[in-house]
Amino acid sequence: MTHPPRSEAPIRLLLADDQDLVRGGLSALLNLEPDLEVVAEVGRGDQILDAVREHCPQVALVDIEMPGGPETADGIEAVRQVVAAQLEVRCLIVTTFGRPGYLRRAMDAGAAGFVVKDTPADQLAQMVRKVAAGQRVVDPALAADSLAGAANPLTLREQEVLRAAAEGGAVRAVAAALHLSQGTVRNHLSSAIGKTQAQNRHDAVRIARAQGWI
Template identity: 60%
Template sequence: MIKILLADDQALVRGALAALLELEPDLSVVAEVARGDEVVQAVLEHQPDVCLLDIEMPGIDGIAATAAVRERFPDTHVLIVTTFGRAGYLRRAIDAGARGFVVKDTPARELADAVRRVHAGLRVIDPALASETLVDGINPLTERERQVLLHALTGATVASIARHVHLSQGTVRNYLSSAIGKTGASTRGEAAQIAQSRGWL
């Protein structure tokens, strides 16, 4: 029996996934959580074989939760199941240690098979996303550029961003300028939106 942990902030989606997976004779959903920062504790308590994680959740996102699970529980595999099929998310998820990445409209039979394959140590990637990732290439933003763009996404001023990331205003402007150039945008707000749409943030 393959034990599964589900993490998704939408109760309806979480319940539907659990119901579908429980129909399979060799799969058992042993835990469900609604927040990214609840995943590690749930893994500790329930010892699942495979974690199915959404990306956008309260607390921490599914990519950060993946990294935390892989660091503390190397024998537990992670499969990202998300609405947000973005090439940048795929690259970041794999870099964090996810064994698979599929979108939520994957047919139930294929999702169950993806769980089995990930449990067996294989990699499972949505084919369309894999192609898009090859075409788009890797995320060109540095970690600092990502940080300042995340704040720019909220409309924060340079002074406010500088306070949050503990850098001088001049350094923040330099990072924003670099990010604008890499995204081909004309403003920092536009750069942040482009980066978000590509899954780079």
Template identity: 70%
Template sequence: MTIRLLLADDQALVRGALAALLSLEHDLEVVAEVGSGADVLDAVRELRPDVALLDIEMPGLDGIEATRAVVAAGLGTRVLVVTTFGRPGYLRRALQAGASGFVVKDVPATQLADAVRRVHAGLRVVDPTLAADSLVTGDSPLTERETDVLRAARDGASVAVVAQRLHLSQGTVRNHLSAAIGKTGGENRAAAVRVAEANGWL
């Protein structure tokens, strides 16, 4: 039985390399390749792949939100997140969104193919080192609004601009930034953003 795959990665070279490696397996067939998270759901609806391999950091819609959309569509496509960024927070968020597996891109091709087969069989596949790190790190300490504010501030935007982006008062933005700085242990909001990004909380 052939397992039909969809690959989503914004880097064409990486996407092509993954497709070439996986296509060498006798029971795997890449039926679609897309370059953004926004294109994932349409491709899933049209082609009904068995497993979607999604990167996390993609333009438009990230891999975690794309995972949530694919799972919510209820079409039977399972999601395996394959990313360069092995961050504990990403792992937790991907699993919470409904992903069946999470591996990093430096995994050997044979292990990636095996991960695809296991996910297709209904098993959960998680990088063991990342799983351990995730247990140590724990859940994000940030509230949903604090996370939104840090995301909006990650490009160095002023409080006024962040307030405009999120339709909040400047005082509310300052309060959320202050709380986020305290929870991450950063010296300032730039440091808070770095800590949150490093842990996969944003």
């Protein structure tokens, strides 16, 4: 592997992944690059915003499926929070789940890139450099699939309610977690069931997840 010359200030990275082995492997590989430096690691979606504020990374590499509170139900929602906070960091989704729906959601949330975890280390490092330089990077095959696939029919609130419902809680529990009335939750669930052409809310969750809509 040909490394670029070492700059005076390496690109500062934050890694967010709930799997310790994966996170450790990424950290080891990226730290081998002379111009990259992992300055923080977190394992939950609700830790990302605070970690960005504390460690000031230039690029955050974020997994999608991570534990977190109702406001950061996955990595994409955490990215949305970071972007909304207008912090000096760009987010790159690095995930096992290469679903077109996820790509659309990530780009809508403000992510600067989307790649899958089996991307070769040298290519991942180059993508990180491009993101740090202000470019957008997307796995070419996923980009083509995303253009060919159906757009996400769910509103952001419907996505949020479905994700909360996926935890198995009753309507009352979902309403309490999201600070909504039970009637509002039922309305969003009914709408989501209709849009996904599902039999019930559990089927709607299954379909939405398979499409990468939540």
